Amino acid sequence: MAGNSKPLLIFDFDGTLADTMATGILIYNEIAGDYSLRTVTMEEVKDMRKLNTRAVLDHLGISRLLAVKLGVHIRRVLHERMEQVEMISGIREAIEELDKLGYRLGILSSNSADNVRMFLQHFDLLSSFRFIEAGVSLFGKPQRIKGALRKQKAKAEDAMYVGDETRDMEAARVANVSGLAVCWGVNDREAMLTEGPDFCIDDPAELLACAKAFEKSKESK
Numbered sequence: 346m347a348g349n350s351k352p353l354l355i356f357d358f359d360g361t362l363a364d365t366m367a368t369g370i371l372i373y374n375e376i377a378g379d380y381s382l383r384t385v386t387m388e389e390v391k392d393m394r395k396l397n398t399r400a401v402l403d404h405l406g407i408s409r410l411l412a413v414k415l416g417v418h419i420r421r422v423l424h425e426r427m428e429q430v431e432m433i434s435g436i437r438e439a440i441e442e443l444d445k446l447g448y449r450l451g452i453l454s455s456n457s458a459d460n461v462r463m464f465l466q467h468f469d470l471l472s473s474f475r476f477i478e479a480g481v482s483l484f485g486k487p488q489r490i491k492g493a494l495r496k497q498k499a500k501a502e503d504a505m506y507v508g509d510e511t512r513d514m515e516a517a518r519v520a521n522v523s524g525l526a527v528c529w530g531v532n533d534r535e536a537m538l539t540e541g542p543d544f545c546i547d548d549p550a551e552l553l554a555c556a557k558a559f560e561k562s563k564e565s566k
Contacts, residue, residue: 351448352560353499355490355522357508358454358479360530362440363464364431365423365456366390372422373415380411394533397511397540416481420457427463433529435549437468442553444473448560451476453486453493453506486516494522505543505559507552514540525555 359365374384382405385393393401402412423430444450451474454461458479465471478493494504505523506513509530514537517524526542527549528534537545544555 350503351446352556352563353449353451353494353497353504354443354525354556355451355453355493355504355506356474357506357510357513358452358456358461358464360509361507361513361527362433362436362452364433366530368423368426368430369419372419372426376415376418376422379418380415382407394531395536397532397536413481416455420455420460424457424460424463427460428467430464432464432468433549437470439549439552440470440473443556446553446556448556449497449499450474451478451493451497453478453489455479455481455486486512487519490516490520490522494520503563505556511536511540514542517542523559525552525559 356362359369370385370387370390377384385405393404396404402409407415440450452461454477456479458477461477461479462471465474476493476497478489490504490506491501494501501521505525506517506520507525507527508514508517509527509532511532514524514526518540523544524540524542525544525546526534526537526540528537528545528547529549534545534547544559546552546555
């Protein structure tokens with residue numbers, strides 16, 4: 346890796362940094378009837394963690410278009426409840442350490458910028474991130490990752506996307522950046538490994554070791 350510039354670590358938000366899954370499921374069940382959808386139990390959610398995003402939508406009978414509408418509705422309600430959302434245990438310490446060591450950190454999320462900033466301010470982490478790319482995009486996550494790289498003047502080989510869904514790892518692969526799968530969010534380890542991530546972890550404490558390993562791999566090239 347050229348110069349002394351540290352790798353760029355781009356984080357997903359929901360399920361990766363913020364423990365929004367339980368709140369999101371509660372909101373989904375509250376509004377499901379408005380869309381003629383059935384509610385889900387936590388036991389069913391546990392089984393669905395083994396499915397990729399497309400399979401989950403098919404399982405619930407949700408079209409791609411309806412998924413977008415649902416996402417907008419859920420994010421709007423979530424905004425009113427962000428103070429109830431906790432940070433994934435151990436994430437704050439990991440982010441603070443990565444920031445302290447000079448890693449370039451950013452967030453790319455389909456959640457709203459207001460929700461993300463509100464959450465980070467609440468946990469005193471907003472200053473740790475160089476950028477926040479948030480909101481729904483028509484161009485898909487791979488193109489958004491590429492756009493973030495252009496804005497940050499970073500090469501794809503010097504960047505890694507950190508996410509909790511199979512589609513995050515798919516997006517990383519399409520965008521030609523490394524993928525770090527975290528297994529505490531939407532999808533479990535079994536599902537995440539199907540996308541062939543470069544790293545796969547079960548605890549936020551492992552983030553630093555992965556970042557260092559990634560950096561070392563770049564320096565050796």
